[in-house]
Amino acid sequence: MSWDSFIWFAAAAVILWAVGSALAWTGKNRKTAIATYCLGLLVFFTFILLMWISLERPPLRTMGETRLWYSFFLAVAGMIVYGRWKYKWILSFGTIMATVFIIVNLLKPEIHSKALMPALQSPWFAPHVIVYMFSYGVLGAATLMALYILIFKKEKTTLEDMATTDNLVATGMAFLTFGMLFGALWAQEAWGTYWGWDPKETWAAITWLAYLLYIHFRIARPKDHQTAMWILLLAFVCLQICWWGINYLPSAHATSVHVY
Amino acid sequence: MPLFAKPWKLSLGFIFGGILVLAGFVIQVVCGPVRWESMSSPVNLILLVVFLAFLVIAFALRHKVGFFGWLGSPSAAVPSIACTLLMTIVMGLTAQIPERGWLGNMITFWPFVLCYVWLTTVVGLVAINHLLRVCHSWKEIPALLNHLGLFVTLVCATLGSVDKQTLEMTLNEGGVETVGVSEDGRKVETGLSVQLNDFVMETYPNGMPKRFASDVVVRGKSGHDIPGVIEVNKPMEVDGWKMYQYDYDSEAGVESKISVLQLVKDPWLPFVYAGIFMMLAGAFLMMFFGFKKEESK
Numbered sequence: 001m002s003w004d005s006f007i008w009f010a011a012a013a014v015i016l017w018a019v020g021s022a023l024a025w026t027g028k029n030r031k032t033a034i035a036t037y038c039l040g041l042l043v044f045f046t047f048i049l050l051m052w053i054s055l056e057r058p059p060l061r062t063m064g065e066t067r068l069w070y071s072f073f074l075a076v077a078g079m080i081v082y083g084r085w086k087y088k089w090i091l092s093f094g095t096i097m098a099t100v101f102i103i104v105n106l107l108k109p110e111i112h113s114k115a116l117m118p119a120l121q122s123p124w125f126a127p128h129v130i131v132y133m134f135s136y137g138v139l140g141a142a143t144l145m146a147l148y149i150l151i152f153k154k155e156k157t158t159l160e161d162m163a164t165t166d167n168l169v170a171t172g173m174a175f176l177t178f179g180m181l182f183g184a185l186w187a188q189e190a191w192g193t194y195w196g197w198d199p200k201e202t203w204a205a206i207t208w209l210a211y212l213l214y215i216h217f218r219i220a221r222p223k224d225h226q227t228a229m230w231i232l233l234l235a236f237v238c239l240q241i242c243w244w245g246i247n248y249l250p251s252a253h254a255t256s257v258h259v260y
Numbered sequence: 261m262p263l264f265a266k267p268w269k270l271s272l273g274f275i276f277g278g279i280l281v282l283a284g285f286v287i288q289v290v291c292g293p294v295r296w297e298s299m300s301s302p303v304n305l306i307l308l309v310v311f312l313a314f315l316v317i318a319f320a321l322r323h324k325v326g327f328f329g330w331l332g333s334p335s336a337a338v339p340s341i342a343c344t345l346l347m348t349i350v351m352g353l354t355a356q357i358p359e360r361g362w363l364g365n366m367i368t369f370w371p372f373v374l375c376y377v378w379l380t381t382v383v384g385l386v387a388i389n390h391l392l393r394v395c396h397s398w399k400e401i402p403a404l405l406n407h408l409g410l411f412v413t414l415v416c417a418t419l420g421s422v423d424k425q426t427l428e429m430t431l432n433e434g435g436v437e438t439v440g441v442s443e444d445g446r447k448v449e450t451g452l453s454v455q456l457n458d459f460v461m462e463t464y465p466n467g468m469p470k471r472f473a474s475d476v477v478v479r480g481k482s483g484h485d486i487p488g489v490i491e492v493n494k495p496m497e498v499d500g501w502k503m504y505q506y507d508y509d510s511e512a513g514v515e516s517k518i519s520v521l522q523l524v525k526d527p528w529l530p531f532v533y534a535g536i537f538m539m540l541a542g543a544f545l546m547m548f549f550g551f552k553k554e555e556s557k
Contacts, residue, residue, distance in 0.1 A: 118472055118492035170550040177543035181536050190493050192426070192504050192524035194532065195417060197367060202352045209345040215551050216341055220270065220334035241352075251355040 002054065003109050009047035010102045014095065016040030017075060021091040024082060037079055037091060044072050060129040061120065063244065064109050069130060071098040071105075073137025077168075081141055085164045093144050124186030128179060135175030139211070139239060142168035146232040149225065157225045165232070166218060173211045180204050199252035203242035210235035264326030272330075273339030280378060281343065284371030293368035296422055304419040311415070315384045322385075332385030344379045347372045376414070383411045402545035409538030416535060420528025427523040428506065431456035431474065440523050450523060452498055453479045459508060459519040472505050474519040490521065500525050 020037030023029045048068060051059045059065040078094020081087060145165040149157050183204070184194040195201060214231045221227070246252045264272070299307065318328040330336050351366040358365040366372045390404035427440025427448055436455045439447050458475040473491045480486065480499040488496045495504045507520035 118469060121471075122493040167550055170546050174543040174547040177539060181540055181543075184536060188529075189495065190504070191506070192495070192502055192522060192526070194529075194536075197351070197356060199352065199356075202348060206345060206348050206352055209341055209348060213338065213341045213345060216334055216337040219551065220338045238349075249353070251353055 006047060006109075007106060009043055010106070013040040013044040013047075013075075014099050014102065016043060017091070017095040017098065021095050024088050024091045027088055030086075033091070034079070034083060037075075037082075041072070041075055041079065044075065048072065058126045058129075060126060064105050066129065066133060066243075067101045067105050069133035070136055070140075071101040073134045074098045074101070074140050075137075076134075077137040077141040080138075081164065081168065084167075085160070087164070089148070090141070090144070094141065097140060097144070119190055122186055122190060124182055124189065128182040128186055131175050131182060132179035135172050135179055136239060136243065138168055138175065139172035139236065142172055142232060143236040146229040146236075150229045150233075162218075162225060162228075165229075169211060169214055169232070173208075173215065176208055176211060180208055199246055199249070200242065203238070203246055203252075207235065207238045207242045210238045264330045266326075266329075268330050268333060268335035270335060270338055273336055274342070276336075277339050277343035277375070277378070280374050281347075281371040284369070284374040288362060288370040293362070293365065294370060294373050296368065299419070299422045301423050304422050308415065308419055311384075315381065315388060318381075319385055319388045328385075331382060332389060336382050337386070340375070340379045340382045344375045347375045376418075380411065380414045383407050383414070387411045399549075402542055402549050403551075405538045405542030405545065407542075409535050409540075409542055411535070413532055413535030413539060416528045416531040420526060420532060423528060424526040425524070429454060429503075429521045429523055431459075431476070431519045431521065433457070433459060433517040433519075450501060451481065452501060452523075454503075454521070456519055459516055461508060461514045461516060463514060472508060474505055474521065476503075476521075478503075500527075502526075 016036055017040040020033045020035075020040060023033035023036060048059060051065075051068075059068060075094050075098045078090050078098075081090045081094075142165055145161070145168060149161055149165070153161070183201070187196070188194040210231070214228060214235055217224075217228055217231055241249070318325075318331060322329045322332060347366070350363065351372065354360075354363045354366070356364060356366065362369050387404065387407040390400045390407055394400040394404050425442070425448070427442055427450065429437055429440040429450070431437050431454060433456050436453050438450060438453045440450050442448055455477045456474055457477065460471070460473045460475065461469065462471040464470050471491065473489050475489050476487070476496075478486045478488065478496070478498045486498060490496045490503055490505050492505045495502045497503070502524045504522040504524065505519070506522035509516035509518040512518075
């Protein structure tokens, strides 16, 4: 399997997701919507698996490969929210977001060789990155909730809306914690320093603290929904800097082991 | 009305944070940066005892002294997280190169350190609170693990970093070495004698490195010869020293007859691990139970 066939798998997945999302909008065929959408997930994941097999290593090494997982987990997060809380718009947004990253990958695939440098040959490598990508996907869905509440929703914010956002953040934060601590345990095994304030680590701490701020603001001031949503948007900006923005920060370029 | 009386306003916390940053700035000007190296054992142990004693006293007096009550409340948690976040963002935006002045060395910058101390104090007080309540309600367990885990990790990582020894040991094939060189260039007797039998470097067809390994025999306190292979991501441990594959003669490449090991001794590591595993367990539980909200208030 190579990146040449990506376009076919991606197209099939996006069409299935789009049909599933359209069915969700009508509100009648909930089960068919879920089934169609899940079929799209299956097609997309099949490509990831085939890449994994042909590369002889998990496809997690390059920016393009992490985007692959991100598209997948965004779609998964959309599915979870729809299945649990029944927002009919979420599948469409999940599909659009996932498609954006698929298009980025088609236009700028960032060639993926088989070689895996010794520092990355660790049992921690796959869980560290997959857990982070899942967290980014779920927190992406939480960001969509924040935009929906702040901009698109005309009526008053309901407790249900807030509960959904809180649950997404709780899940995302749990996986963010896993990702960060798996990274620490890995670094300890690789070079004896579980935390070294490398720029990527610093921005991981910033992202973690930003979502921690949201959680504690929700507890301290549960009725101030607006400020909470703005914190959530700020946190998402931090997350993006941590993930890829850091490659463009002069402060990080000098010293980071994580530039890729 | 006393300053720290309920209901606590968030703005009060931000004023407190501002004063803390300002105070840190003054200390930085007057006394210079934080000298972590002066806090090695037993100073760090004394600091730990004093800090824990302060937390227990503050907790005991939380109903009598408004300030202590506030310090363990969500109204202090929010500004303490926000100030710590801000300081860490400053660190993320400035290249951490000590020659570039205060902001190039944030971990010795007083405002940065004081914000983290404040955060740790709040986390500690909340952890004590959950610790006492957990006997009455199992629902406290996730929050207890999250707060106590973070507290233990922060405290032990910070105080422990002072006692951590990191040495580089350069080995020649066939030779034996007992001395390591510390980060500040001092020669240190490790108490180990390490013999390098062979250094192996494998490459991919395109020349990229695939594997680095040192075939060694180590003799420690026991006097027995312990054979082992040290690879990237596969360290070896003897007498509390963890030995990592660190470097080689990069000019010679595959032909390198030199291997550089990094030796690390970190006596506080088990406690940091305890904290990390508590946080992992806490995060796992948070997935299912979410975080506590009191919307009705």
